[in-house]
Amino acid sequence: MNVLAFDIETVPDVDGGRKLLSLGAELSDSDVAEAMFAKRREKTGNDFIATHLQRVVAISAVYRNSHKDQFSVWTIGKEDSSESDIVQNFFDGIDKHTPTLVTWNGSGFDLPVLHYRALIHGVQASRYWELGEDDTNFRWNNYIGRFHLRHTDLMDVLAGYNNRAFAPLDEIAVLLGLPGKMGMSGAHVWSQYKAGEIKAIRDYCETDALNTYLVYLHWQAMRGQLDAAGLKAEQEVVRSALRDGEPHLKAFLEAWENGSVD
Template structure:
């Protein structure tokens, strides 16, 4: 369990696909056309141990390309009872050529985090999201000193690489290890919070190959909102949010979603409807 809740919290989620450029560099695969890029991705899956039963195995994250990154930025000022929430969705431009999208996402993330120093919150982020961001920043040759530099002593600054601090929080291992660790979808739905709605992580590669980045981003936005709502439940469990503050946090998320729908994100209506449906499922009254 985490020990603190910082004034600035960023609950985030990342989506990635096998990187055709990695296949080109490792195996000399051609990647000029969509069909060639698909074959390059298949080659990476084969390298990762693909079988007939499991044709798309989980790959080492360094072999994958970040395609979207979304987070809920929470700012809580001391004189305010209501947190201010923003949804940050990257890439900002969906029509950027695919070869340039990842670099723009990574630069945007590391520059903002390195400057503002929010408390990062993810689900299985210590094993997946944070490593792929660091690995791919190195692959892309980026300099990210604001994020990467570590203080001489723990109390002298923010350290995103420490396994003992609260600057980067992974919610997943708090709930269990190995076979006892629930998926984000499981812990969310059992808590009355929307989990997976239309797409699963396994469908992202196909969407990316078809150029449907807007659908990946919409899927990623739902996961980021889910992550933040699960974080709020953790914060309530830990006593960082009392009952009134927990209700206010959920209302702030709902108000954010309504505002986003009104301002051009109609896909989030599904998230809101699913939230209402799950909340309405209550245990039967005892007779």
């Protein structure tokens, strides 16, 4: 198992909004964002900003390499890292380790956002975009193909690739006895970002990556890749790491153990 389960957190790209809406520099970032929300509501009926106008503020990941007995939970870069550095470091990790990417709605949101931000910042990601031209192993199983497992979008797979059957990560996690959102959601990220609470955003993003990875373990058991003993062993790897983790990870563990139905 060589897996990278990840999640991203984003805010409105106010610089892009200024360009596309022809807004002056005299407007604050908050005012520009409100104009972007209003434009989006006018167009779609909701204010969820389009993927190409989302700016990445955090990418958190759970990495598990069972062959090397490695497990880690972290957020890429530092609180003051630039978006371009965060995105480049993410793709550099793929170049180095070629993991199976695991997401919840990664095909619909996380990866398209990262594609656009990489394009805008001139980020190189040759391994990620490999489609078999240089490595034939990627011809029938690559990161881009919807029905390939090199990127496993759990929401898409579990719904049978039927968007009418899509389910929220939070609800599936809770049904499995996992903590879920723990009092925060992506809807709070913009307000927390404006308040300078970057660490809180990063901590929240890590818990979403953990929920995603733990759902992935259940899916691996369902498809016969882990037996009951293997599932418990992999869950214990996670628990052991969280016991020595930062306060938000210990809180995740406590919530998991209190609600666990494993």
